[in-house]
Amino acid sequence: MPTPMTLVSHALCPYVQRIAIALDEKGLTYERRTVDLSNKPAWFLELSPLGRTPVLQVGETALFESSAILEFLEDTQPHPLHPSDPIERALHRAWIDFGAECLRDIAAFYSATDHAALDMKAAALHARFRLLEMHLGAGRWFGGDRFSLVDAVYAPVFRYFDSFDRIGNFGVLDGLERVRAWRANLADRPSVRRAVGPEYDSALADFLTRRGGLLSRLAEQARFAQAS
Structure with a gap:
């Protein structure tokens, strides 16, 4: 058992x-x-x-x-998500660590208190994703046609941008066609959709509002514009 x-x-x-x-x-x-x-x-x-x-x-x-x-x-457990090749596996572990750095940059982005700080943090995120753009292959997933732990790690990273995009266009993924396609593929993955509950979007919106930074003020402006 x-x-x-x-x-x-x-x-x-x-x-x-x-x-x-x-x-x-x-x-x-x-x-x-x-x-x-x-x-x-x-x-x-x-x-x-x-x-x-x-x-x-x-x-x-x-x-x-x-x-x-x-x-x-x-x-x-069965169904390994890491590559079998040791070098590829080590590279995947390194990109998983890189994903944690992306999350730290996202936290700095949604905590920014003014336009200058927000623009700087958006540029830092763009630089991170530009590096990913250079390493993505032609397949649907990070390592090609096989879903891996790297994909599992970056799906929650990109999920933040579903909420950010409703607030405004911050240019984080501008010109990064491979990253944008990867993001879309991840969003369609059943395991990714099931990883959060139905309350996720509203809970994240409430969290961003409580942060009290510029992003929360821009979100309020966006809601007002949609209502009027």
């Missing part, structure tokens, strides 16, 4: 999404338990030494940090 697994989640966490996508792609059954990170319960802090999601409970063991969880799933 398979060891029961529970994914301890936060509704907006992109690192949770990458685990959910990998579990789905591997055809694994698991429970999902949501935690409020603004009011962390004692049981969660006992599982997560850093107080962050995701946590994957495997039987009586709690695994934390998304990269470690992804590697555990690769080591123990």
